[in-house]
Amino acid sequence: GESVGLHLPTLSVQEGDNSIINCAYSNSASDYFIWYKQESGKGPQFIIDIRSNMDKRQGQRVTVLLNKTVKHLSLQIAATQPGDSAVYFCAETPGGGADGLTFGKGTHLIIQP
Amino acid sequence: NAGVTQTPKFQVLKTGQSMTLQCAQDMNHNSMYWYRQDPGMGLRLIYYSASEGTTDKGEVPNGYNVSRLNKREFSLRLESAAPSQTSVYFCASSELWGKLAKNIQYFGAGTRLSVL
Numbered sequence: 001g002e003s004v005g006l007h008l009p010t011l012s013v014q015e016g017d018n019s020i021i022n023c024a025y026s027n028s029a030s031d032y033f034i035w036y037k038q039e040s041g042k043g044p045q046f047i048i049d050i051r052s053n054m055d056k057r058q059g060q061r062v063t064v065l066l067n068k069t070v071k072h073l074s075l076q077i078a079a080t081q082p083g084d085s086a087v088y089f090c091a092e093t094p095g096g097g098a099d100g101l102t103f104g105k106g107t108h109l110i111i112q113p
Numbered sequence: 114n115a116g117v118t119q120t121p122k123f124q125v126l127k128t129g130q131s132m133t134l135q136c137a138q139d140m141n142h143n144s145m146y147w148y149r150q151d152p153g154m155g156l157r158l159i160y161y162s163a164s165e166g167t168t169d170k171g172e173v174p175n176g177y178n179v180s181r182l183n184k185r186e187f188s189l190r191l192e193s194a195a196p197s198q199t200s201v202y203f204c205a206s207s208e209l210w211g212k213l214a215k216n217i218q219y220f221g222a223g224t225r226l227s228v229l
Contacts, residue, residue: 009153032216043117043203043220044156089155093216098144098163098209100171101218103155 012110019080021107023073023090030092034101035064035075039086047075047088077109085111115139117221119204125227126194134189134224136204144207145187146218147171147179149200156203162187163209194228201225 013019025033031052036044048059050066050073057064063076073090087108091101120135138145143164148156148171158171162181176198178190187206191198205218 034217036220041222043205043222046217046219049215049217091155098161098207098216100146100148100158100161101156101216102172103148103157105153105155 009105010108010110012112013080014112015080015082017080019075019077019084019109021075021077021088021109023075023104025071025073025090025092027092027094027102028071029094030071032093033064033066033073034091034093035062035073036089036091036103037084037086038089038106044089080109080111082111082113085109117204117206117219119202119221119224121224122222123225125229126191127229128195130194130228131190131192132194133191134202134204134226135186136188136221137186138204138206138219139185140206140208140219141184142206142208142219143184144209144216145181146205146207147177147187147189148203148205149173149198150203150223151200159189159202194226196228199226199228 034049035047038044048064050057050064061078065074087106089103089106091103093101117138146161147159150156157173160179162168165184180188202224205220207218
């Protein structure tokens with residue numbers, strides 16, 4: 001079946017550096033994408049979203065890039081801080097409905113002091 | 114605001130026992146969802162309720178039943194628990210109104226279930 005997945009299970013970065021977390025999706029009908037952050041022992045927390053009619057969207061210290069040609073999504077975190085340490089998931093859903101989200105397996109972001 | 118509240122936080126069951134996981138949201142959201150998360154995995158959809166009075170199966174519905182009790186509450190029932198149902202269960206809700214509605218789902222803290 002179609003699924004959303006991530007390229008790397010673990011990403012280690014130095015505090016203060018920028019982090020880039022990647023995600024590949026296979027469902028060409030995907031219309032809406034979300035990045036979630038999950039800290040240990042907690043539920044996923046919404047970070048940023050993007051619709052398929054956009055290539056880029058910026059939030060506070062985060063940017064999501066969408067390349068529909070190669071079905072690739074990335075999350076960029078600027079000036080990574082210790083509090084950014086978590087597992088990051090991309091999720092996808094067809095637009096216009098209340099369908100559930102399809103999640104990737106996640107990337108564990110580790111911040112080195 | 115509490116957001117999405119799940120009870121209990123932890124539960125241990127023996128094989129064959131039954132239990133109901135409770136979920137309530139105070140954001141007046143229309144849609145509610147149940148997911149499970151296994152170690153090292155992303156979340157997988159069990160059941161969802163697009164609106165009060167409706168429920169639909171997700172990716173992994175076998176062994177589960179749900180009830181949308183009212184707009185606030187959506188429960189998940191395991192009739193005869195199996196070790197394969199050991200997992201962390203998350204409930205989520207989504208507002209979803211309007212033509213350009215976004216399905217941003219807000220999650221509870223989870224219920225950690227072990228079936229022995």
